Amino acid sequence: MNMESLELGQEFTVKEIKDRENPMVRKLYAMGLKEGKKAKLLLKNGRVYLLRLNNSRLIIDRDLAKFIEVS
Amino acid sequence: MKKTIKVAIAGNPNVGKTTILNRIAGTSLKVGNWPGVTVEKKEAFVKFGEYEIHFVDLPGIYTLEPVSEDERIAVGFIEEEKPDVILNIIDTPNIERNLLLTTELLEFGLPTVIVLNMIDEANKLGIEVDDRRIEELLNVKAVKTIGRTGVGVRDILPAVVEAYEKNLIPKPVIYGQELERALDKVYERLSAKDFNKHQLIRMLLEEPVFSDIREELERETGKKAYDVVSDERYAFAHGLFAEVVKRKGVSAKDITDSIDRIVLHPYLGFVVFIGVIYLTFKFAFDFSSPFVDWIDGFINDFLAPVSYGALKALNFPEWFLRFFSEAVVGGVGFVLTFVPLIATLYFFITFLEMSGYIPRVAFLMDRFMHRIGLHGKSVIPLILGFGCNVPAIVATRTMESTRDKILVIMMIPFMSCPARLVVFAFFASIFFKDNPALVITFLYLLGIAVALLTGFLLRKTVYKGSMSHFVMELPPYRMPSLRSVITIVWVHIKDFLYRAGTLIFGASIAIWLLMNVPPGVKNISESVAGHVGRALVPVFEPIGIDNWKATTSLIPAFLAREIVISSMGTIYSAEQGSIQTEEGEEFSPSEALKKQVVAFGNAIKDAVSSVLTLSIVSLHVEEEEEDNLKSLIRKDFSPASAMSFMIFILIYTSCLGTFAVMVREIGKLRATLFLVYSFVSAWLTAFVVYNLMKLL
Numbered sequence: 001m002n003m004e005s006l007e008l009g010q011e012f013t014v015k016e017i018k019d020r021e022n023p024m025v026r027k028l029y030a031m032g033l034k035e036g037k038k039a040k041l042l043l044k045n046g047r048v049y050l051l052r053l054n055n056s057r058l059i060i061d062r063d064l065a066k067f068i069e070v071s
Numbered sequence: 072m073k074k075t076i077k078v079a080i081a082g083n084p085n086v087g088k089t090t091i092l093n094r095i096a097g098t099s100l101k102v103g104n105w106p107g108v109t110v111e112k113k114e115a116f117v118k119f120g121e122y123e124i125h126f127v128d129l130p131g132i133y134t135l136e137p138v139s140e141d142e143r144i145a146v147g148f149i150e151e152e153k154p155d156v157i158l159n160i161i162d163t164p165n166i167e168r169n170l171l172l173t174t175e176l177l178e179f180g181l182p183t184v185i186v187l188n189m190i191d192e193a194n195k196l197g198i199e200v201d202d203r204r205i206e207e208l209l210n211v212k213a214v215k216t217i218g219r220t221g222v223g224v225r226d227i228l229p230a231v232v233e234a235y236e237k238n239l240i241p242k243p244v245i246y247g248q249e250l251e252r253a254l255d256k257v258y259e260r261l262s263a264k265d266f267n268k269h270q271l272i273r274m275l276l277e278e279p280v281f282s283d284i285r286e287e288l289e290r291e292t293g294k295k296a297y298d299v300v301s302d303e304r305y306a307f308a309h310g311l312f313a314e315v316v317k318r319k320g321v322s323a324k325d326i327t328d329s330i331d332r333i334v335l336h337p338y339l340g341f342v343v344f345i346g347v348i349y350l351t352f353k354f355a356f357d358f359s360s361p362f363v364d365w366i367d368g369f370i371n372d373f374l375a376p377v378s379y380g381a382l383k384a385l386n387f388p389e390w391f392l393r394f395f396s397e398a399v400v401g402g403v404g405f406v407l408t409f410v411p412l413i414a415t416l417y418f419f420i421t422f423l424e425m426s427g428y429i430p431r432v433a434f435l436m437d438r439f440m441h442r443i444g445l446h447g448k449s450v451i452p453l454i455l456g457f458g459c460n461v462p463a464i465v466a467t468r469t470m471e472s473t474r475d476k477i478l479v480i481m482m483i484p485f486m487s488c489p490a491r492l493v494v495f496a497f498f499a500s501i502f503f504k505d506n507p508a509l510v511i512t513f514l515y516l517l518g519i520a521v522a523l524l525t526g527f528l529l530r531k532t533v534y535k536g537s538m539s540h541f542v543m544e545l546p547p548y549r550m551p552s553l554r555s556v557i558t559i560v561w562v563h564i565k566d567f568l569y570r571a572g573t574l575i576f577g578a579s580i581a582i583w584l585l586m587n588v589p590p591g592v593k594n595i596s597e598s599v600a601g602h603v604g605r606a607l608v609p610v611f612e613p614i615g616i617d618n619w620k621a622t623t624s625l626i627p628a629f630l631a632r633e634i635v636i637s638s639m640g641t642i643y644s645a646e647q648g649s650i651q652t653e654e655g656e657e658f659s660p661s662e663a664l665k666k667q668v669v670a671f672g673n674a675i676k677d678a679v680s681s682v683l684t685l686s687i688v689s690l691h692v693e694e695e696e697e698d699n700l701k702s703l704i705r706k707d708f709s710p711a712s713a714m715s716f717m718i719f720i721l722i723y724t725s726c727l728g729t730f731a732v733m734v735r736e737i738g739k740l741r742a743t744l745f746l747v748y749s750f751v752s753a754w755l756t757a758f759v760v761y762n763l764m765k766l767l
Contacts, residue, residue: 020295020297020298020301021295021297023138023471024138024471024539024540024542026134026136026138026301027133027134027138027471027542028542029134029301029305030133030134030136030138030168030171030172031133031168031542031544032165032167032168032171034305042328042331043331043335043434045335045337045434045435045437045438046337046437046438046441047437047438047441048434048437048446048447048541050331050335050434050545052328054165054167054168055164055165055196056165056168056544056545057327057331057544057545057546057547058542058543058544058545059433059434059447059541059542059543059544059545060540060541060542061437061446061540061541061542063540064540064541064542
C-alpha cells in the first residue's frame, strides 16, 4: 500500500522504493530509508510527513512518498 | 618550520562537526570570508607538537554521490586538495546510516580517523560500539567523543598525527566479485595507475569508454550498474555495522517526540513559532540596549575627549583633529556602538539553530511556503537572513533544485538584518518616539511581504515549473554548549569589527575627504560630496528625500547599510564643527573613567532587569535629550520622509557583501538585474508610503 493510507503513529515496513535514478530517491537511500526498513509515521502537516527511522527523524513530501510502497 | 597536516572533516549533517571543530580550534576557527553556521568552508589551524594541523570542515552530507552542491564540494575537495588525513565524524546513535559515508570515504585510501561522537546518547539508547574492532578491521584510528561536553575530544589530535606519521592506509574496501571484476577491467585499461577505488567506480559508471564493462556488469547482475555499486556499498556498511556494534539498542521514545507533539502541531506550533521569534527579538533588543548606550557613552564621553586631548597636547594639526572627531569618532565610533545588538541577535539565532528548533520551522511552514511554490526547507535560509543575508545566501547551497535556490536567493535580501535595524532604531527614535516598536515591526513585516511577493512573481513568470521534492532530517533537540554558541558569535563579531576597521573606516575617510575637497572649501555643500549628493536629489525628491546630505550618505551606504548613519554622522558633524569637550568645562580623565565604570555596572543591571519583563523595553518611549546629530536630522526630515528613507534602506539591496555573494551564487547578470529590481521596488514602495503618509 501507499504511505498516504497510513495512520498517525502507525509502524510500517518499506516494501519497495521506485525510481532509483531519481536523485532525491538516492538521497532517501543514503539517509537510511530503504527496502526492508521499519519506520513509523509520526506526524502529517499539509503535504509533508514526519517519519521516525531507527534513531532519526525524516521529513518527506507527499509526492516523494508516492514512490514508496509500504506494508 | 612546522610541518602541515591537512585534515578534511567529513560527516552526515547534524553529527556535531561544528561543535567538535570549535572544541579543537577554539578562537582560531575561521569561517571563510562569510560568517555562517552550516554550509560554508570552515577552516582552522591548530598547532600540535611539531605540526600545524589545517582542518577543513566539509559540508554535512549523507553520501558522496552528487545529489546537491554540497556533495560536489566535498568530493571536489578530497579529490583536488588531497587531504593528508580524513576525519570522519559519526553520529553514534545513527551509526548504521553513517557508515555508508564512511565506506565511501574509505574508497579514497587515505589515512582516516573515525570519531564516534555523541557516545553518551548512544549509550542511553543501548548502542555500544567496539572502537578497537573498527581499528582492527579497517586499519584506521577510532576515537570516542561527546562533542558537547568535550569528553574525548583531546584524543583527536594525537590520533590524527599518528594516522599521518604511520601513514595508516585503510584496508581496501572489497565489494562483491562481479563489481570487483568490472573495476579490475577498468583499471587494466588505464595507462596511468594512480587511481583510487572511488575514481575507478566513477569511471565505470560515467565514462563512455567503459560502457562495455558497464553493460557486462549489468548483464551479470541483472541490475543497473549504479544500483550494483549502491547496493554493494550498503552491504559493506551493513556488514561493518554488524561487526562493530555490540548491542543494537531499541529506539526508545525520548523527550524530542514529546516536545515535537506541541512544537510541530499544525496550530499550536504556530503559536510557539510566533512566541519564539518574539522572544528572540525581545531578548536581543532588551539585553543589548543598555550596552549599546554604554558603548556610545564610553566612546563619546571618555575615549573621544581623552584621545582628542592627547592629540592636541601632541600638537597635531587642526585638520587632523577635525578628521579624528568627524571621521573616526563620528563614523566608525558610531557603528561600533551596535556590536552588543549584533552579538545578542547572533547568539539567539545560533542557539536556535544548534538546539534543533530552526529545522522544525521548515516542517511547520511548508503549508505556507508551498503556496508560492517553495517547500518548507526554504524557510531556513530566510530565517538566517535576519542574522545576516550573506551566510543566508550561502546556506541555500543545501537546496537540491537550482530553481528553488535562485528563488530563495532573490527573497533573502528583503529579510531585514541588524545593519538595517541600526538605521531603523536611529530614525524611529527621532521621528516615531511614540511607537518605535510598531514602526520597526512594520518594517520587518514589510520586508517579509516584499520577499513573498518577489517569490510569487518570479514563480509566476520566470521560474515556472513543478516543485522539487522535500527531504530533510530533523535532529533531536539538544542543549547547545554555551562555548560553541559563543565561539560562533565571536566569529561574527570579529567579522563585523573587521568591517568597521576596514570598509566602514575607509568609507568614512573617503566621504570625509570628498567633503573637504577642493582644499579650503568652506561650506560642505560646495564640496565634491555636496555636488554629487545634489545631483542625486532629483532622483530621490519624489520619495521625500530632498536634501543633499541624505542623498550623499546613501552613496557610501552601498558598501554596507549601517554606513548611512556613520556618513550622516560625518557629514552633519563636519558641517556643525567638531563636537568634543564643551567649552569651559574641565575634563578629568579619571573622573570620566569612574563614571564609565559605574555606567557599565548600571548597564548590566538594566540588561538583566529589562529581559525579565514581557514587552520590548528598549523600544519604549525614551524621553532623553537628543544629541546634536539627532536634532540636526530632525530639521532635515519629516516623519513621512524618514519612513520613506527607512523603506528605501530596507528594500534596496544596499550591501556590497550581499551583492558579491549573489554574483558568486547566481551569476553577475542575475545579481545585477536583481539589484535594479530591488532599487525600483524600494523607490516605488517608498513613493507610495511617503505620499500616503503625507495625505494622512
